[in-house]
Amino acid sequence: MAKTALLIVDMQNVFASMATTATPHINELHSSFEKTSRPIFFTQHGHTKEDLTPPYKNQLVRRWGPDGSIRKGSKDAELVPEMKKLVKDFPIIAKNTYDAFINTNLASLLEERNIERILVCGVLTDCCCDTTARSAFNRGFETWLISDACGSANKKQHEAGLSGFGFACDNVMTTSEALSKLQKEKA
Known part of the structure; x- marks a missing residue:
């Protein structure tokens, strides 16, 4: 039985409208992991004043501009209220790239x-979900991207992320499929 962790990526105010259908599934995953004492991690994307000051050293700030980037400490950068309640003592990984492994612990x-x-x-x-999942896969972790617990700007982008990851890397499955597989491992 593989030791399994849940990674909840960037559930922040700036992205709240993109996560409405994913949130109930994230809650279900979180609840299951918490009940079974499996590790849970959150990420929180944000840019420091230094990142947002020219010359821009951060690639995302160069791509989106300082006004299109998430400023650390801003209301946009905060986790959505529903996720704030779930954090408790679980680690929050501060990141400033799509990949939660780069420049983090x-x-x-x-x-x-x-x-x-x-x-x-x-x-x-x-x-961020696809990039982080690919990075996990490339580091040797078995990686499951949970389709109904992810959200994006639109359906086309969401499906493209799932399709690309599923083809090139590892498993794409729904919350119920993932929880069913984990439950069978315990049996």
């Missing part, structure tokens, strides 16, 4: 806990 936190498998959910399916 996520890899070491997972390795310390002997994690072998990661379930990825949150927003945006085709940016």
Whole structure:
């Protein structure tokens, strides 16, 4: 049985409208992981004043501009209220790229806990979720991208992220499929 963690990506105010259908599934995953004492991690995207000051060293700030980037400490950067309630003592990984492994301690936190498998959910399916899931896969973790627990700007982008990851990397499945597989492992 693989030691499994849940990674909830960037469920922040700025993306709230993109996560409405994903949120109930994220809650279900969180509840199951908490009940079974499996590790849960959150990510929170944001840019420092230095990131947002020219010359822009951060690739995302160069791409989206300082006004299109999430400012650390702003209301947009905060986790949505429903996720704030779930955080409790679970780690929040601060990140400033699509990939939650770059410039963070996520890899070491997972390795310390002997994690072998990661379930990825949150927003945006085709940016931070897909990029982080691919990075996990490339680091040797079995990686499940949870289709109904992810959201994006529109259906086309959401499906493109799922399709690309499913083809190139690992497993794409629904919340119920993932929880069913995990339950069977315990039996």
